[in-house]
Amino acid sequence: MKTTRIPVAILCALWLPAAAYAQSVNERVHVLQKRDYSVKGKFEIGLFGGLTVGDVFTQQFAHTLTFDYHVNEALAIEALWMSSKLPFANGTRIAGSGQAEYKDDKNFRWGETYTGAYDQVKSDAQLSPSNADLVMLSNYIGVAVQFSPIYGKWSLFNWGLGHADIYLTAGGGVATTDYRKANGNWVDTGTYFVGSFGGGFRIFLARWLALRLDLRDYTFAARVEVPAQGGGGGTVETKIRNSLYLMFGVCLLFGGEAPVEIWSPY
Template sequence: MTARRARSSVLALVALAALAAAAPRAALAQTKADAFAGKIPPVSGQLYRKAGRFELTATGDLSLNDAFYSKYFGGLKLGYHLTEAWSVSAQGALGATARTGSAVVCPKNSGCVDANDAMLLQVPGKLRRIVGAEIAWAPVYGKLNVFAEKVAHFDLSILAGADLISHDEVLGPTDAAALAASGKDPALVSTVGGHVGLGARLFLKEWLALRLEVKDYVYGVEVPNNGAGKDWQNQIFTELGLSVFLPFGNRPLP
């Protein structure tokens, strides 16, 4: 009987020691959890929905890769979201084109010189306006914790479309020299091209979002200095936009 009591006492002491050791850990875990209590409410599902809504975007575009001309465009884009992932849109943009500080020409038999007006009339890239249609696929919708205070909602998309691109006619040396001397502008030429790109959308409110897109426009240009055939151009633009969704609230779920 005495041995049994001693064994029971030992087991009781072991249980009390285990509880005493676990208590600080539980308190510490609760303290760590309390540090984030009330900071960010749990978020599940897609808070900002696009399906069945129009999106009107004011855009600003800047060219990135043209050694002769910098393009500064402004435009509007109107899109409709068929589903949360798929959308179609139409866009128009126009603006100003200016020669870059690195616009130089390097003839075969002499050194490089700054391009004059007659030389610039012989190179492509002086765009005037772009009108096009686009389809977009946004397979990614994500959320980010911002300084443990807010949740930022965003999506990522892949873009592709067809465009009508208007640009100044590219001239041969003789015609370019004559036109530069006259002070007149070259004729406006339009050609069909296309683009592909990547886009991101950061939601500010249920009806408002920021957009960032990078697009590569591809189109053919007749360049007399290159002989017969078209010279294929790649014009890369970065586009920043502010979008308004219509209607202002999410469509009800089916």
């Protein structure tokens, strides 16, 4: 079912009205009155923390650093670095293995681990998931386009007024990947091209400060070389992996223009 996410996201993006790009020669009127928060021409720096959700066997925490430029109210370009591992020392490489395998790993890993379902499969049922199902992103660098056609106001129990915009994002980059063997050794499974898409919303606390909640899927083709056992030959396991990250971030906005209040009949 996970493979259906990409076409669904593309269909949703196509469905969104082209009106977002249309700029009349006449003054454009916003349908919501008093749009207090404008992002046009602004730069945005964000620091995110979060975790993967929904993966059966793996669980990761990650931090992300983002840098956005808002071309206009609806479109932004983003560069980001996401990491679950800060490389310090890979440990001792095991000789003879196909992909580089290390013991006594000293890297700082922020929660790269396996779930209870993995332990249950391994210990209770004495079964083994495919090694390719265990591959995790350790560091990702990429760019993305952010499309935010929706701006909104809301009140919680009618106590106060909040402003937010909702965005969709799609992009790509490269990522390093690895997985942990049952004996505790880490295997470097290589660097891959990764596609990403997702969405989220940005809650404005001030014209220079916003909170963001971001749900983003990273898709890559994991490949694990399983070395030969005894007299048999080695095998290669491949899987399309989806890592879905739920991230919460604090963002600073600077530059750009102050918003102009535009009257609307709505």
